[in-house]
Amino acid sequence: MGQTMLFPLEEALAPIVDGCVLAVPREVAGAPMAATRALIRRKVRRLHLVAVPTSSLQADLLIGAGCVETLETSAVSLGEFGLAPRFTAAVIAGIVKMKEATCPALHAALQAAEKGTPFMSLRGLVGSDILEVRPDWKVIDNPFGQNDPIVLVPALKPDVALIHAPMADNIGNVWIGRQRELATMAHAAAKTVVTVETIYDGNLLADPVLAAGTLPGFYIETIAVATNGCWPLSLPDHYSADLEHLADYAQLAATPEGFARYLEQFVYERRAA
């Protein structure tokens, strides 16, 4: 186990190159915000961002900072703080190419990739205009039924999954607890980049209680410690969202000038969170 996967944040993010298909989790599963700010500072460009299955501040920041060419997701919103202003403006201006989805379709597409199978079938969607804007999703007649239209979504294999977790050990195992969608993302993606709150002293797979919630190092490319790495969002079970900051963001990001000020102050300034 000589080779370390542990890097400083900037180096850990090296697999996320311009133009790659990057999958990130929804806020509830722990959004890697410190990593997101580092990517913006690095001026990553032309991302095909897959927000699994939705996003909030993370997608809004990446879009506003000009990092995203294509956005594949089911929704972007700031929740109680209203519409995601940079996402909304970019879609209306036609700056970001949308690949409209609906939540279980993204889960299904990743599950197909994790199984190495070309597609997954999914109920619903028949008669929705989402199918009109997703020509890569097909409707077939259920081969096991009769006159039963059903949707097929192709496997979605991200180049990189970027996730945040409470802890990793020194041999690259990552403890994700019950956030099992992070495992699906890592299984589906070619590479997985992880930020963690802290390093666990020992082997996470050696403890059967922890092992069940552990993503094996086999799937992991790089790990960086980013304490409070979801700030200003929450890491469920660990810390809450910084509501005051999010309210300020919603207000600032309402205009391009305000958003630029936000980036200057909280992203480029490299605020120690």
Place this chain on the structure above:
Amino acid sequence: MNAAQPENPCREEELLAEVIARLIGDVRHVAVGNASPIPATAALLARARGKGRPYVSLLQSRKHNFFTEGGRELFDCAGQGRVDVFFLSGGEIDGEANINLVSVGDYTRPKVRFPGSFGAGYLYYVVPKLILFRTEHSRRTLVPTVTFVTAPGTSPENVYRPGGPIALVTSRCLFTFDRARRRFSLASVHPGYSVEDIIEHTGFEFDRPDLVPITMPPSPADLQLMREVVAPELAEIYPQFAAAVFGVRGRSSD
């Protein structure tokens, strides 16, 4: 007689939550999606009234969410019919209960962009009691025809459709939805509004009985449950809402 004025009059959010709790009825599992504080209040009220049943899954919550298989488990559950009640809203909702959560105008260069479909493109089909909820009751939101059918209100007979809309709750009234006739019917008008108000502010046509009842306000017992049991539970995921409506402060998520 004057003494009947209650000490804490019912707030609009409380009235709407109780209306929704009644629609939930006697079921096993109610799930509530993102950004839905009033449906979440209703689900938790139903659970408080039922002494722990139905199961309630608040998708943004850690405490009120039993899923251990990640985000897909809710949808897998729903696909099997294991979610009895779910809630959806719409940037636009039309008279056939088609909902639009995506955008208005040309899709590639929209005039208005909403957050997106979330799970609507699926859950609208498979959850038996799908309750539509939109506080803003105006001709802007309740339209003759939605511009982007994110999910259709009804489907042709050959389309697998065990679920669909049963009702639409707004700040002004309760509509029930008749899937066979593909029309809403005005079931009750909330206190302070009239049938004329509803007609004036609704962009689609709907059925109504000759005499439309006034929506019954929550009982004192329900108000007490909402304020004392439900409100602190809500504060975990809707701190702003819990503070504004119930004066409850949020605690950390642990």
